[in-house]
Amino acid sequence: MFIRILTVSFVLLGFSVQNAGAAGDQVSPPSQPWSFYNGPAGVFGYYDQASMQRGLKIYREVCASCHSLKRVYFRNLEALGYNEAQIKNIASEYTVVDGPNDEGDMFDRPGKPSDKFVSPFANDNAAKYANNGAFPPDLSLITKARAKGPDYLYALLTGYAQPPAGEHVSGGQHWNTYFPGHKLSMAPPLSDGQVSYEDGSPETLDQYARDITHFLAWAADPYMEERKKTGLKVLIFLLVFAGVMYSVKKKVWKGAH
Numbered sequence: 001m002f003i004r005i006l007t008v009s010f011v012l013l014g015f016s017v018q019n020a021g022a023a024g025d026q027v028s029p030p031s032q033p034w035s036f037y038n039g040p041a042g043v044f045g046y047y048d049q050a051s052m053q054r055g056l057k058i059y060r061e062v063c064a065s066c067h068s069l070k071r072v073y074f075r076n077l078e079a080l081g082y083n084e085a086q087i088k089n090i091a092s093e094y095t096v097v098d099g100p101n102d103e104g105d106m107f108d109r110p111g112k113p114s115d116k117f118v119s120p121f122a123n124d125n126a127a128k129y130a131n132n133g134a135f136p137p138d139l140s141l142i143t144k145a146r147a148k149g150p151d152y153l154y155a156l157l158t159g160y161a162q163p164p165a166g167e168h169v170s171g172g173q174h175w176n177t178y179f180p181g182h183k184l185s186m187a188p189p190l191s192d193g194q195v196s197y198e199d200g201s202p203e204t205l206d207q208y209a210r211d212i213t214h215f216l217a218w219a220a221d222p223y224m225e226e227r228k229k230t231g232l233k234v235l236i237f238l239l240v241f242a243g244v245m246y247s248v249k250k251k252v253w254k255g256a257h
């Protein structure tokens, strides 16, 4: 009986999850071959530093004019392969409001590695006002905040299209295949040739979308690699331990009937 109830509830749960996906006219984004999902259940996943460095460049040159990245500190950029001097250099290109000083005034100073990324707007209202009332969300956790986050972000950035016949998009809105409801207040932020790459990677919308997604996937889950390494070690330990226990058991019970 209990098993039956359990089965029925799982089936119902399955249905409601499916329906939630269908609500709001959402198209599921195709899966992409991310290196951080490598291996069965992603156990061999790793971040590609070159891709993240290019993604950072895209964030700084394109997305940062509208979207904040409040949870990332400049010192965290070590994970992208930058050394201390390079990080200091990147931080110092930003102006940070600090204070109050001894006289009670706030003051501007160059950024330091211990600072966070500086937000483009003073507050949420200013951000909305500058974007026709639509709020550009903080990007620190965006790949966690959406279902199939990295696939969704890549699909969103490459998914702008002409609205199908019969659909009308009002001023300031844009048709996107993957945005729930399809009408989005963000103009296509990326296009071929927009950002220059120094490492010879293709300067295409496709590559840009992959790189910014890689960078933001890291920002949302910076400890993924450590976690997977620890998980793998624990798994190996448990396997070895199980083997040892099995041979002990065989020895202890040898000859017993």
Ligand code: HEC
Pocket: 058, 059, 062, 063, 064, 065, 066, 067, 131, 134, 135, 136, 137, 142, 146, 153, 156, 179, 183, 184, 185, 186, 187, 189, 190, 212
């Ligand atoms: C000119 C300002 C502007 C720029 C530049 C910009 N965005 Fe946006 N973005 C917005 C606004 C406004 C919204 C909110 C749209 C809405 O809710 O209709 C938004 C929404 C988003 C969303 C949320 C979509 C969702 O599912 O809710 C993501 C993700 C996003 N932007 C990523 C990016 C990335 C990545 C870049 C850089 C490549 C970028 N944006 C550049 C203004 C901008």
